[in-house]
Amino acid sequence: MSERPQPITTVDVALFTLCQTRLSVLLARRARDPFAGSLALPGGFVHVEEDNDAAATARRVLRDKVGLTAPYLEQLETFTGKFRDPRGWSCSIAYYAVVPEARVATVAGDVVLAPVDELPALPFDHAAIIAKGAKRLRGKSSYSSLPTYLLPETFTLNELQMVYEQVMGTALEKPTFRRKIEAQGFIAAVPGQMRTGSHRPAQLYRVVAETLREFHQAL
Amino acid sequence: MSERPQPITTVDVALFTLCQTRLSVLLARRARDPFAGSLALPGGFVHVEEDNDAAATARRVLRDKVGLTAPYLEQLETFTGKFRDPRGWSCSIAYYAVVPEARVATVAGDVVLAPVDELPALPFDHAAIIAKGAKRLRGKSSYSSLPTYLLPETFTLNELQMVYEQVMGTALEKPTFRRKIEAQGFIAAVPGQMRTGSHRPAQLYRVVAETLREFHQAL
DNA sequence: GGAATAGTGTCTCTCAGACACTATGAC
DNA sequence: GTCATAGTGTCTGAGAGACACTATTCC
Numbered sequence: 001m002s003e004r005p006q007p008i009t010t011v012d013v014a015l016f017t018l019c020q021t022r023l024s025v026l027l028a029r030r031a032r033d034p035f036a037g038s039l040a041l042p043g044g045f046v047h048v049e050e051d052n053d054a055a056a057t058a059r060r061v062l063r064d065k066v067g068l069t070a071p072y073l074e075q076l077e078t079f080t081g082k083f084r085d086p087r088g089w090s091c092s093i094a095y096y097a098v099v100p101e102a103r104v105a106t107v108a109g110d111v112v113l114a115p116v117d118e119l120p121a122l123p124f125d126h127a128a129i130i131a132k133g134a135k136r137l138r139g140k141s142s143y144s145s146l147p148t149y150l151l152p153e154t155f156t157l158n159e160l161q162m163v164y165e166q167v168m169g170t171a172l173e174k175p176t177f178r179r180k181i182e183a184q185g186f187i188a189a190v191p192g193q194m195r196t197g198s199h200r201p202a203q204l205y206r207v208v209a210e211t212l213r214e215f216h217q218a219l
Numbered sequence: 220m221s222e223r224p225q226p227i228t229t230v231d232v233a234l235f236t237l238c239q240t241r242l243s244v245l246l247a248r249r250a251r252d253p254f255a256g257s258l259a260l261p262g263g264f265v266h267v268e269e270d271n272d273a274a275a276t277a278r279r280v281l282r283d284k285v286g287l288t289a290p291y292l293e294q295l296e297t298f299t300g301k302f303r304d305p306r307g308w309s310c311s312i313a314y315y316a317v318v319p320e321a322r323v324a325t326v327a328g329d330v331v332l333a334p335v336d337e338l339p340a341l342p343f344d345h346a347a348i349i350a351k352g353a354k355r356l357r358g359k360s361s362y363s364s365l366p367t368y369l370l371p372e373t374f375t376l377n378e379l380q381m382v383y384e385q386v387m388g389t390a391l392e393k394p395t396f397r398r399k400i401e402a403q404g405f406i407a408a409v410p411g412q413m414r415t416g417s418h419r420p421a422q423l424y425r426v427v428a429e430t431l432r433e434f435h436q437a438l
Numbered sequence: 439g440g441a442a443t444a445g446t447g448t449c450t451c452t453c454a455g456a457c458a459c460t461a462t463g464a465c
Numbered sequence: 466g467t468c469a470t471a472g473t474g475t476c477t478g479a480g481a482g483a484c485a486c487t488a489t490t491c492c
Contacts, residue, residue, distance in 0.1 A: 005267050009226050009310055046299075048224050048308040054299035078297040078312050080265075080273035089267040091228055093297050093310070158444075175446070176481060199443040200489040217437075377471075394473070395454060418470040419462040 007080070008090040011057040012043035012126070014133040015070065015097040017104045018150050019113040021166050023137070025130050027122070028065055029110040034086050035123035039112065041130070042066055043092065058095040066107055070097035072149040072212070076133050084125050092124070096133040098149040141167045145186045145213040154190055156202035157181070164219065172219065186213040226299070227309040230276040231262035231345070233352040234289060234316040236323050237369050238332040240385050242356070244349050246341070247284055248329040253305050254342035258331065260349070261285055262311065277314040285326055289316035291368040291431070295352050303344050311343070315352040317368040360386045364405045364432040373409055375421035376400070383438065391438065405432040 015026040027039040042065045044057065051057040055073065062068055076094040084090055104113065114120060116134045119127060141147045147163045148155075161177050181187065186209040194201035234245040246258040261284040263276065270276040274292065281287055295313040303309055323332065333339060335353045338346060360366045366382045367374075380396050400406065405428040413420035 004264050006225055007228050007265050007267060009228055045223050046226050046308065046310075048226060048301065052301050054297065054310070075296060077294060078273065080312065082267065082271050089265065091265075091273070091310070091312070093299065156444085173482060173484095174444095175483085178445080179481085197443070198491055199441080200445085200491090202444055375471085392455060392457095393471095394456085397472080398454085416470075417464050418468075419464090419472085421471055 005089075008085060008087055009093070010043050010045055010090065011054050011061060011093045011095065012041045012129060013058050013061055013073075013095045013097055014041055014076065014130050015062065015066070015099060015104075016116075016133065016137055016150075017099050017101050017113065018163065018166060019101060019104075019115070021162065022115045023134065023167060024113040024115050025119075025133070026066065026104065026107075027112050027114055027120075030123075038123050039114075039120055040123050041094075041126045042111075054093045055095070057093075058097075062097065066109065066111060068099065068103055068107060070099045072098040072146070076129070076136060079125055079129060081125075092129070094129045094133070096136065098137065098146065100150055100152050102152055138168055143215045143218045145184070145207065145209060145215075148187070148207050154193065154204040154206050156195060156204060158202060160187070160205070168219075177219065180215075180217075180219055184213060184215055224308075227304060227306055229262050229264055229309065229311050230273050230280060230314065231260045231311045231348060232277050232280055232292075232314045232316055233260055233295065233349050234281065234285070234318060234323075235335075235352065235356055235369075236318050236320050236332065237382065237385060238320060238323075238334070240381065241334045242353065242386060243332040243334050244338075244352070245285065245323065245326075246331050246333055246339075249342075257342050258333075258339055259342050260313075260345045261330075273312045274314070276312075277316075281316065285328065285330060287318065287322055287326060289318050291317040291365070295348070295355060298344055298348060300344075311348070313348045313352070315355065317356065317365065319369055319371050321371055357387055362434045362437045364403070364426065364428060364434075367406070367426050373412065373423040373425050375414060375423060377421060379406070379424070387438075396438065399434075399436075399438050403432060403434055 017024055028042045030036050030038050030040050042061050044061045046054065046057050051060060058073060062070055073095055076096045079092045079094055082089045116130060119130065137146065141164060147167050150163050151159060157178060161172055161174065165172055186207060187205040188208045190204045190206055193204040195204055236243055247261045249255050249257050249259050261280050263280045265273065265276050270279060277292060281289060292314055295315045298311045298313055301308045335349060338349065360383060366386050369382050370378060376397060380391055380393065384391055405426060406424045407427045409423045409425055412423040414423060
């Protein structure tokens with residue numbers, strides 16, 4: 001093997017959730033230099049003994065630094081460059097995660113949820129990573145069941161529609177939305193279940209597809 | 220900076236072209252161990268002094284090992300793991316390129332074009348990289364102008380349709396195809412130009428969009 | 439009954455799919 | 466004229482968008 005100097009390799013995770021119906025990303029305060037004390041995406045070095053691959057590193061980072069496991073985790077893109085890190089030529093394998101709000105509420109530690117279109121100044125190219133993650137999430141939402149990962153176990157059709165609208169940033173017609181969701185067939189009514197309210201209760205649904213479902217046609 | 224052992228970082232490039240109307244990928248014979256003498260995707264280490272980012276590494280690999288520049292080059296995914304490389308925990312930032320057949324014909328050196336669904340045995344996880352690249356190319360083709368990068372400067376509408384059909388693997392209706400392509404507006408007729416044949420000559424077209432055009436609706 | 443949210447019926451207009459047609463060249 | 470490929474006109478059926486309607490609960 002060559003003795004060529006190697007880049008620094010890290011894994012960063014952009015964790016998305018809906019915080020009061022706004023698409024938000026989790027930021028954690030950095031414990032170490034560079035940029036110790038700043039808010040940034042949670043991340044860390046690969047532990048070559050412990051982690052079988054970079055996805056394992058991402059899961060470990062989420063577990064150790066934020067204390068949660070994400071129901072959806074996908075590699076986003078790898079951000080590289082000579083100047084993106086003051087320590088030298090670096091390579092950040094970025095992942096993005098999608099979790100329901102309730103699960104983030106249990107998180108301890110020095111973290112904040114920042115709306116993706118109202119971010120504070122961030123170190124490295126973390127703003128670009130978040131922008132790319134939000135773009136991927138928005139794009140993929142229009143033709144997949146990805147937004148269901150933002151919802152709890154059971155939900156109403158109106159809640160589902162609201163999540164799609166929030167993520168995609170467009171209003172949807174209720175009858176059209178229901179027709180298309182029904183045609184996809186990835187959710188099923190929880191029989192007899194209703195939710196209380198001061199008005200007519202809504203049928204509850206849950207996701208039946210075991211994995212992300214991609215649609216043939218956009219919503 | 221921590222003294223933690225770092226992964227090996229390389230860049231691999233899957234270069235796609237149409238070889239006699241079949242979607243094919245370029246393989247080069249490896250000069251060095253591991254797997255010296257085997258056919259594999261062209262790749263190499265990041266040169267931290269020379270390359271500003273991983274895309275620059277990919278362009279340098281194509282230039283130095285295959286002798287061409289690709290009109291379309293995009294990061295595909297990063298393949299990582301403890302066991303994918305006999306040298307240890309490694310990280311391959313994979314790119315894919317799309318080039319017209321004519322440009323590959325000029326390539327010197329020990330390279331072959333292998334149809335993507337008839338690959339020889341390949342070292343590392345290069346078969347997985349190619350499969351992922353072909354999947355991305357096929358998926359993206361259905362809603363973008365990506366297949367035009369497989370064509371020369373000017374082409375007929377029938378050639379364009381054939382390329383879409385080859386890449387996507389489905390037959391398309393001629394009037395529907397022409398209507399949709401026209402609606403996208405990313406190609407324009409080259410005025411007066413025709414191509415010879417023993418029958419009615421066809422209008423020649425060229426791409427007018429400066430970059431990849433994504434469609435709102437699939438073809 | 440009234441208010442508020444849940445859920446459905448239906449009309450229209452667009453457009454993809456399908457097929458048949460016309461156009462233009464070589465011979 | 467024939468043959469072969471280039472390119473167009475048009476019908477139909479499916480479905481998205483739009484809007485209005487009915488349904489069910491609490492008060």
